[in-house]
Amino acid sequence: xxxxxxxxxxxxxxxxQEVILxxxxxxxxxxxxxxRQILGQKVEFLVSFYNNEISEKSExxxxxxxxxxxxxxxxxxxxRSTKLEDSAMYFCASWVGDTGELFFGEGSRLTVL
Amino acid sequence: xxxxxxxxxxxxxxxxxxxxxxxxxxxxxxPSLFWYVQYPGEGLQLLLKATKADDKGSNKxxxxxxxxxTTSFHLEKGxxxxxxxxxxxxxxxxxxxxxxxxxxxGTELSVKP
Numbered sequence: 001x002x003x004x005x006x007x008x009x010x011x012x013x014x015x016x017q018e019v020i021l022x023x024x025x026x027x028x029x030x031x032x033x034x035x036r037q038i039l040g041q042k043v044e045f046l047v048s049f050y051n052n053e054i055s056e057k058s059e060x061x062x063x064x065x066x067x068x069x070x071x072x073x074x075x076x077x078x079x080r081s082t083k084l085e086d087s088a089m090y091f092c093a094s095w096v097g098d099t100g101e102l103f104f105g106e107g108s109r110l111t112v113l
Numbered sequence: 114x115x116x117x118x119x120x121x122x123x124x125x126x127x128x129x130x131x132x133x134x135x136x137x138x139x140x141x142x143x144p145s146l147f148w149y150v151q152y153p154g155e156g157l158q159l160l161l162k163a164t165k166a167d168d169k170g171s172n173k174x175x176x177x178x179x180x181x182x183t184t185s186f187h188l189e190k191g192x193x194x195x196x197x198x199x200x201x202x203x204x205x206x207x208x209x210x211x212x213x214x215x216x217x218x219g220t221e222l223s224v225k226p
Contacts, residue, residue: 031211031212033212033213033214035214035216041218041219042202042216042217042218042219043157043202043216043219044216045213045214045215045216048211048212048213050211055211056211056213091156091157093157093214095212097208097212098208099145099164099208101147101159101162101206102206102212102214103159104149104156104157104158105156106155106156107156
């Protein structure tokens, strides 16, 4: 069964460092997303990406964040200078573009010290 | 704006008890409605969905009916098992608006033997 894969599963970093989280969406999907879940809280939308550009972003997705699809398979989230409050589980999702569901990866846990 | 409200958790039940997790929504337009489940230490998995009013989604003994008149999508199961212990998220999905999911805050379910 096709699945969304994310790496790393857990990353620990120092405040102010750059972090890149990687995702491989399902191959025939057209829309890609990043969501964030701070421990014990709701799952929050960060950004959606379609046709090689951002289609929507939330207030959380400020200038410290960027996304890229550098080749035909990877979809990355970069945090330029991490803050303590960026500590969270980051989920990548992809969607084929119909009435079906979004498929989520297992998540990347980011811990900022 | 579009939003989802779920009943507060945690919900603690004994095995074989009846489960209801309330979900109400506010939406402009005609969203699909989803329930996602997050088992401990795992990512988000689709549990069930309904794409239009009066549809009933069902899976693994869980069911939910899309009620437009009460803007609700309550999750029910007749007899819960210990293995159902997880966090349950209700979500809106607008397939004709870029596919973004809007999640409720999640409801933690703990089932005791």
